[in-house]
Amino acid sequence: MLGKIPRVVIVGCGFGGLATARGLAGEPVEVLLIDRNNYHVFKPLLPMVASAELSPFSIAAPTRTIFRNQKNLRVIQASAESVDLSRKVVITGQGEIEFDFLVLATGAEPNYFGNDRFAEICIPLASLSDARLIRNRILSAFEQAESACSIGGACSSELLNFVIVGAGPTGVELAGSFSTLVSRVLSKDFRGVDVKQAKIYLIELADRILPMPGLPASFSHYAEGILRERGIEVLTGSRVTDIDHRGVTIERKIEAEAGAESQSLFIPTGTVIWSAGMKAASLTESLGVALDRSGRVIVNSYLNPVEFENVFVIGDASRFEQNGGTLPCIAPVAKQMGSYVASSIKNSLAGVSMPPFVYEDTGTVVTIADGHGIASFKSLKLNGPAGWLVWLVAHVYFLIGFRNRSLVMVQWLFSWLFASRGARIITGATDSIHSVNEVK
């Protein structure tokens, strides 16, 4: 032990880190919570920020405010660069931090599966900066199309092609909210360019959108129907084979008389959003423990990497097997793991042994577009407006902090009533359509 009071260092203030930190409130430990940002972000609402439905401030809360009343905790804004498990230190840009217990909740980053050049062009949707960048890019594309029509007289519809790769909840919610932005808001705002020309492509490798194990196929088809009604081009069974500055090439399975064939398709676009895969943030590589192919730490039933009982890896940074499958990278898993680890540390100090971690499925809620959603629980399956309502209540309820909750409600209310999106502001440097990745 470092001193009389054992020190718990938590790296990362997402859902997992937050749950761990909260679970240790009032306990006889010194908690250091390290994050590179000074805020916790409610990531399930990132698609709404990317489509200018909500402002970035509505879904973020300053970490220090969240923990203002937790006396045994200190927040440190620092970038954790590596971990030396043998010396029990986390190495940050500002210096080394010793620990007795370490909780790694460092989350995930986009996985381009080795296609490094995709990374140069695609914008992921994994952070608040990403959401801001997507919002800027979408709005700038319309502005550029309008200028081109108004000044040069050269209207090009390619500027208004948008490709979203990956139709999990993030891709689906972004596509839906973006289509509403176009049909309800931007269509009234532009005069020169024909906004109806805008085309959103949603590309998915699986043969259905929302291909989550627990979700019935009928829900996927329902969601696909809603998106198609709104003019979104949904391309399932489609593999992205190339992405460059001109556009996206996909290979699509089609049913032909002689059996399954595939068809190559090129979509010209300057805007590609990547929501197709994630891998663990690279900090895990410094640990020297077993990782899976996505860089996630393989943890035992107690959420430890083997041989390190004082180290826990949780959430998107960990790989945990249960019932023959791997737990998905979603908020409820991270939260439950965080609470478990807090209990585990308490018990360890008290000399009490812990039962193994067991994830309880809390169900899935996805919003498709305005007033249409999906809620899938063990005993309750809802789609349509009822599914959407469950989505809304769940998300607003879980938003950190009373203040943000009401701000979100106010913003949504106004969006509905006045078909207006006040967060429709292009901030930071004006992003030209092909040099945007540097501007982050």
Place this chain on the structure above:
Amino acid sequence: MLGKIPRVVIVGCGFGGLATARGLAGEPVEVLLIDRNNYHVFKPLLPMVASAELSPFSIAAPTRTIFRNQKNLRVIQASAESVDLSRKVVITGQGEIEFDFLVLATGAEPNYFGNDRFAEICIPLASLSDARLIRNRILSAFEQAESACSIGGACSSELLNFVIVGAGPTGVELAGSFSTLVSRVLSKDFRGVDVKQAKIYLIELADRILPMPGLPASFSHYAEGILRERGIEVLTGSRVTDIDHRGVTIERKIEAEAGAESQSLFIPTGTVIWSAGMKAASLTESLGVALDRSGRVIVNSYLNPVEFENVFVIGDASRFEQNGGTLPCIAPVAKQMGSYVASSIKNSLAGVSMPPFVYEDTGTVVTIADGHGIASFKSLKLNGPAGWLVWLVAHVYFLIGFRNRSLVMVQWLFSWLFASRGARIITGATDSIHSVNEVK
């Protein structure tokens, strides 16, 4: 004339451009409103964004939404690079735009009076990006001080020295709001660093703060008292002689027995905010007309540069003499000029001549800090809570758009009730203290 309908090109969507555009609603002209951003920003509230009291979204409104119902107007997001008055074209990054009437409302940018190296270090407060940058810098300074104390054990108070150069309304309001952020909010958020060590310096060349011609000296002294009570170091009669990465050097007049002397003072700091002077945005240089020393176009009684009856220059880009003085660079001047120009264009088309422009003084309102303000009109002079209330009502009333007005009210209400500032989020790249100007 370009076609049957004369075209009015307005460059800049600040208060002046907005007033001109609105004044031309329903008139038989084609209005093109060009701005490099896609929003109008309510600049009098920039200090509140810089101190995290309001989010940037609360004080900005998308230009297209403002003019959604004005059928004769088109918005173009483009950067105007120069103007060729003889060919009657505005040259933008996207191409040339012809005009019959031109209204230049291009505003102002910081004036460092030839000290180019000041520009490398200082952050101005002239745009929404500037406000975001100042907010990031202020918050990051506290985070860095906390990390230094917590990790390295090396607490340095210099990180928490902040210098504001220029004590006009912008500098005074920023100093006041920033001091409230420190005393009411940050003091509860930090554990390692002693927030009370934070020191805000307000430097002013004149011998009083708020040295505006119309404002009684007693009001300046009242304001100075309020700021001093809050621990702000107010240094009047002080000339900045140097600014570098280590800090700010000033020369200060002091009263000595042998008459006036001057004293040199060095303030170590990594954060210098410049609100000391503005000049016209550089577009005016391309006109080939007479400019004053600050690059402002010298206009006649009809707001034209001499010899160009179809060209108007208004707001901060123009220099207009009235009653032996020059009109100040403030919102009411720009607004009144904009309305005048709209009438002038209407009359010109109708063949009716216009009386010369006359500015009517609408008074001055300044907020000093929490619940203390100044309101100075011809027949009414208020300070204290009454002055503050007038400031609040005036600002919320004039905020563009119903939606933003209520958001601002909600945000302020929460700030008051919970001593919390939800906009306290460091966005974009994490700014290190000395390399921040590139991050804009």
